[in-house]
Amino acid sequence: MKRLLPRIMPLLLVAVQAGALAEERDWLTYRKLIEASRLDKFHALPAAERDKLDMYIHLEPADKTLNLRDVALTVVHGATRTPLPIDADGNLRLVPNAQWLAEDARILTNQPKQSKVSMGPALNAIVPAGTQWRYEALMGSISQSNAAIGKMAGALSMFAPTIRSVILKFDGPAQLTIQSKAGAKQYATDGKQQIRLKPDAALVKENPPMVLTSRPREAELDSE
Structure with missing residues (x-):
């Protein structure tokens, strides 16, 4: 995984608490997540200009004892709830959802406040078949x-x-x-x-x- 330089693609520091998980609370809006990670700009490129690239969001907890596999991120749009899958390496792969952007849908997390998780865009090459x-x-x-x-x-x-x-x-x-x-x-x-x-x-x-x-x-x- 290659992270893009923070001064070009800035990291967000998102408040979370290492330790026991808590009841759901607001995390970020969907629009802020997509725009801060530049995924909107990446997917706006013609397909032929990005077909060899894998761009995603990487989450890195400040507390290394925090297991991101225990973290649940859920998009709330209208009466519907959609989980956002985080893999074992702390990566979140998303294709921007136009409706959620228009609604500025909320993202909920099951973690309480206090400690920090860095979040930013990362870029790999796609391994051919x-x-x-x-x-x-x-x-x-x-x-x-x-x-x-x-x-x-x-x-x-x-x-x-x-x-x-x-x-x-x-x-x-x-x-x-x-x-x-x-x-x-x-x-x-x-x-x-x-x-x-x-x-x-x-x-x-x-x-x-x-x-x-x-x-x-x-x-x-x-x-x-």
Whole structure:
């Protein structure tokens, strides 16, 4: 997961209490959640300009004993209640709901006040299907992410982070082979079970197949 720089995509500090969960209370409005995370700007981009990107909201409790899997966030719209799913890594994936934005629907949480949780947008590359794909299917996420970040940052685009590599993260040792015309390029996971790839102009033009021994669980976009 790659978090976008706070000065471009500001984090919210949301009051929550580590410890026993409480009765529901107001958390944020749905509009504030979507606008602060820039998900509205991301999904306003043409599909072809974001089809290689996975943008979501990441929640990070200040108290590491707080288990976000115990946290319930519920959108209240009219007489209807809709839960917002938070995964085990504290990530919340949403497609903006036009009706909820128009209503400025409320979001309720089951946590009392006091301590803090940071909340902000994060951006990954989408891992293509299977274990074999063309170079552009993965590495095209770098140019696409830089263009998207620039548009979302607007007037502050000069301060926006520049994505320079993709880090493939595996659950165990793995190998990757790029089958180019100039010869096979082979990569193996490091001690963290990761493979870092930087775009190669010749490979971008050729768009050769990439073959992996196992499927990565994540493709993090990185500014290094």
